[in-house]
Each structure stands twice: as C-alpha cells, then as structure tokens.
Amino acid sequence: MRISRFIDHNQNIHYGILQEDGSAEVLTGDLFEGMQPTGRIEAVAKLLAPLEPSNILGIGLNYHEHAKETGKEVSQNPILFMKPTAALNHPEDDIVLPKCSEWGPEVDFEAELAVVIGKAALDVAVESALNFVLGYTCANDVSARRWQKHGGAGQWGRGKGFDTFCPLGPALVTPYEIPDPQNLRISCTLNGELMQEGHTGDMIFSVATLISELSRDRTLSPGTVILTGTPPGVGVARKPPVFLSKGDVVTVEIENIGQLTNPVSDTDQ
Secondary structure, rough: OOOEEEEEOOOOOOEEOOOOOOEEEEEEOOOOOOOEEEEEEEEOOOOOOOOOOEEEEEOOOOHHHHHHHHOOOOOOOEEEEOOHHHEEEEEOOOOEOOOOOOOOOOEEEOOOOOOOOOOOOOOOOHHHHHEEEEEEEEEEEEHHHHHHHHHHOOHHHHOOOOOOOOOEEEEEEEOOOOOOOOOEEEEEOOOOEEEEEEEEHHHHOOOOHHHHOEEEEEEEEEEEEEEOOOOOOOOHHHHHHHHOOOOOEEEEOOOOOOEEEEEEEEOOO
C-alpha cells in the first residue's frame, strides 16, 4: 500500500491512496494498527508529509562511496545524530535558508531513504528487524554545513536541525511493496541537473542492522523515522562546492517510492 497524508479543500486532514487524476481514496483506521480503503474519493488540496514523526534519528556517512568522497574512514558503528521534529517539511513546501548562516552559502542537499518504525522496538535482532518497519519514504536531510562543522562544538544536530530541514514524502510505502530495502536506486537533482546517484546496496550498515543497533537498550517508539544516510554527490564534496540558493528546486527520487520535490527560499521571502 502507498499511504499519503493530505488536506482536502475543507481543510480536513486525511490518509489516502493517491489516484491518477490527483484525487485520493480516503483510508480509515489507524496508521499503526492498520488502514482500509473506504471507497470515498476526495480532492487533494495539499499533500503533507506522510506522518508526524515521534522522533527523527539520522545516520551519517552510511554509504561507502559517500564516505570515500569526504575522505572519511568507515566507522565501526553507525554515526547517530538527531533532528528535531520541528524540522519536518512537506512535499512542495519551501526549504528555508536560515538567516543565521553568517558565513555565506552553506545549505546542502542529502537524498535519503527514510524508514518508519511501526511498533515499539527494543533489543531487536537483525534477523527480525524488518518486521518492525511500518514503511519507507523519501527524505532530504538538509544540512547547513558550517553550522554542522563549527556551530555545535562537534555535534551535528545544530546544522541539521533548522526549521524545514527534514522534507518527507510523497508517500509511505509499506514493506509488501518494498521487500528488500537494500535494492533501491536513489538520486537527487538540483534544478533538473543530476547531483546524487546511488543504490541502497552501498549502505555500510543495512536498514536491518540500523534498527537492531539503534534499539539496543533503547526503545524505538512507533512513528520513529530513521534517515539512513546519503549516497555520493553532495554539494559540499564538489569542486567547487554547490550549495542551495533562493529559487532552486531540489528533488529526491527513490525507486518504488517516488519523487520528493521542494523549492528553496530565504527568510526575506
């Protein structure tokens, strides 16, 4: 099932299945307990991120080729950082460049596979970890690089946690549709130009391994979103570097999930 969340023209929020004409068949039930089609069709006024996360956990340097382009050694354990839930952003909504970027352009794009936990996971074995997945969606781990490197005393959260810095969407795709999350093509385009291209098989730590590691002595609550890392091609690693500017349009695309597009603006807009 491909579950979308949307606002209708009466400003009501629904879960639904998008139709070819842009409308949606409304779903009933609970996202975590199960949803069923109602047969009722509603017009979609605005597409939302497919859920409001309970937590957002990010993994750094989790693709071999991305680690190589940054000159960093492969870590023995997943590199964990957190994004505040206030960073959540919706498809087609602006990524807003923070006015506190005193150093000049620094905001970067990172195409990522996002994993949504569907039931409480604690001390989960790798072999059973995918049983705790509710679904998958596209994410853009937007990052202010100088704040990431210098603004948090070695911690990444400040540079990755500004408002609008976690676009998710366009839909939550259930595991039935994606039986193997390590077999997906992933890419990012900036103003129509291909910037990132990779494959989830290049992950250093698989989705199952990440769930197992992150659940050690810590409960992953339903609605936890795990950002699983980005493939090569990020702006900061290019020569010269490429950073987002007002008026840009960035699109993350993942095989079997879809496209997540966001324009870029600044606080003066």
